[in-house]
Amino acid sequence: METKVLIKKNSYKDSVTLMALSRRMKAMPGVSEAVVSMATAMNKELLEHVGMTSPEVTEAGANDLMIAVQADGSEACTAAIQFAEDMLSHDNKAAGHNRSTVGPKSLSAAMARASDANIAVISVPGVYAAREARAALKGGLNVLMFSDNVSLQDELNLKELAHQSKLFMMGPDCGTAIINNVGLCFANSVRQGNIGVIGASGTGIQEVTVLIDRFGGGISQAIGTGGRDLSETIGGITMFDALDALNEDESTEVIVLVSKPPARSVVDKIIHFVCEMSKPVVVSFVGSRPSEMAVPGLHVAETLEDAARKAVQLTGKAVASVQRDDAQLAEVVNSVRNKLSPKQRYVRGLYCGGTLCHESINIVQAHLGAVYSNISKQPEYRLANPQLSKEHTFIDLGDDAFTVGHPHPMIEPSLRIPRLLQEAADPEVAVILLDVVLGYGANDNPAGILAPAVAEAKRLAASGGRYLHVIGYVCGTDKDKQNKAEQMKKLADVGVWLANSNAEAAMFAAATLAQKENLYEIGQSSL
């Protein structure tokens, strides 16, 4: 085994580019480990853990690029390093080819060049993100911060500054927004309309906007707040600012709020605030019981699908919907049940979208009992080892435990494949649930990457004499760059059973494994 490390001084690149490159190098013949990263203290430590450090690595600084390869023989090492250098220099040439494309090196330089700029999208590492956001807000720019690992105190300071300046501070850890019909970061291409969405959850906003589009409605604005906005400390500053803004906005007639369950004190504030508003508001706090929030004038949704439907109804439009044929559903479920062996008792959900995963857990738990997860709010159901499933298990593969040193599975769908095969090999598994999230920011062909793996998973189960039922949901629209219909076809072709919403997919899974004979009952109580 040979190890080679190359340090390139003063060559900063963003981590997404580098992680993608590392993966491609690792796939090269003979290469057992490949790391391309900036020489930050953390990355240097990671490199040391895989035994590839050197005195040059120790000396290198945060703006120096490290290319480290472990391979069987020096030729393979050299080839991999050469490949990395080619890819990186290609990137430089593409950027520097035209005289006018010398990029500004700082936010202030960019602001000097683009005097009409009105929003900064920030995805730099967390330790630097707050500083850039502060400068952007002070310069009069709205901010969408995708970066995470920003302290709660910084978040509070930034949001207070934004509030005083009448600007939006979306995030930290905000992945989705649609402003003036433009999708920012991870967002879908949806119809423009009169429904405003505010969400503390990225995939929650994606699911609601996509379903509103499917039900014939349209989106005026979709504002992400970041996952901690409704915490006790932040107190929903961005959400209240966004509510004010959408209340003032003439194009918005109905408002949808999406979040995981907020802090109790914040819920009360929101309910109070919303009841005072002139525009109807639909609230979907994934994981909370609607009955807890029953207040006259508040429209509480049970699921994201329900929120989308209620919102479209409130605009006065008839909901365009695919009618669910319960008889046909029963037939499908019965035929699947007949193919399962008695030992196959469990469902495993493998999700890219955190909120989609939460929603599914809630639905399945209501019918099948205990669901284990790496993101469970209930400590007794939190997996000790997220790499190993137990009974009914739902995994959010976008969680930190899986993304340290890797891109998010929405960008790199292949990350899900080993886990999919692992579940398929488990003789107790009956159903596998998968979400596929389309739109801007996401991989160009996620279903194309997943489909062969699904076929392989089904083969694997079959070789053990089992039938494996795979249920999928594609969150997206036909206007998305990936095209929903095409993506669905790729999955259908390998035998994936496709649902019309995330909630419906979870409900199908629950119905398949539930004791109840009356499937219709499950459908009614879930949707």
Add this chain to the structure above:
Amino acid sequence: MKSGSHLFKQRLSVINLGTSTFAEDLQRQGVTTTQVDWQPPAGGDLVLMEALDNVMNEERVRQANEKALEVILAANPVLIDMDLAKNVIPGMTPQTILHSGPPLQWTDMCGPMKGAVIGALMFEGMATDADEAKELAASGKIRFSPCHNHGAVGPMAGVISASMPVSVVENRGFGNRSFCTVNEGLGKVLRFGSYDREVIDRLKWIAEELFPAMRAILTLSGGIDLKNIIAQALHMGDECHNRNKAGTSLFVRAVAPYLLQSDVPRQVAARVLEFIRDNDHYFLNLSMPACKASLDAANGIPFSSIVTAMARNGVEFGIRISGASENQWFTGPAQMLEGLLFPGFQDANANPDLGDSAITETMGLGGFAMAGSPAIVQFVGGSIDDAVAYTTKMYDVTWKEHPGFSIPTLNFRGNPVGIDVCKVVQTGELPIINSGIAHKEAGIGQIGAGLVHPPMTCFNQALTYLAEQVTKAERGAVLE
């Protein structure tokens, strides 16, 4: 309006910091997107980042920088006279030798500078040969001091001794003066450390014939406006550091009538004009003091983070800033130039970065003006697109665009001027300097040309100093 809803009425224009895929998907939607070529500010050093925030967000600093730029841009450098160094340079004594860059002592000097000191001592008649000169230089009887500490500048070794005639440039309206010797041409010359008979003889001829002739010209002319010549030369392909063909020609045009009007003998006048004609770099030793006079006027403005000098002594690179105390330098190791070497020379022959000529870059000329000087691009190794990129990047680290100097190829955009220490540290983008490469041994001369940067540590130190000043001032304000 009590909320941020005004955004909903605007056309989106996005600045993207970080993952470029977000920018690509925005462009796919037809949204104006400016991708920042981002890297961790201050090299990712959290202590420096804090200093950067303290200084950049300080109103006193902003006001001081505005004031510094007002002074720099209003400067009006005029060549008014020539005189002997000992008569005009403040602090000049018969035992003083001035040199380029930040302070250093004889033992630490690089080859070319040592050679130039030897030549100067021989020119002054203080030593008859090199050995005697070396002994004297090492004896402690000679006082070495940076040109910059005396209002002077010198290319390469930058050596000035008491009896050398120097051009006197006055910053009209401000009154401060700067000084520089006469450019000797290429080949065996004192500034590259040569002290041959031929070199000493040329220095003597400059003192005996050129100096009085030029003095007569300047008396008759009432002064030659150097800012005007620089502005014109910039439109004629000079960047006024490594290319001075146009500036030199314009200078000849300005002085020739006065030379003929003067009582300088015809033969002498002919030799003077011939000397200037044969030396494309004649104007360098005028553009440099013009820049020096302009920038010196902006020294001593408390809290200003604007760079007023960049200079190298072949061992160290030093910068001076407007907000520092008098003659305070922030130094780091001089770097090696990257560029083209003349045939027969190797990288191992090259001396590290040397000379005060980076005063031109400090004023927005030289490397900063490369986009307008296509002829120099090949000389230092590169393409026109590279040159445009160099100049474009410098707008990100400077405070203003010069209203009088402009770059034709950039649609007459003003030259980037007023290097801000904060912007350099924040962006990690170092000033670009184009310069000659000296042989590291004394007397061999120029062996190539190329590009070089200051070391980042100069800017980090200057920033740290300013952060201390800001903190002190705040503490003072609290006590009051």
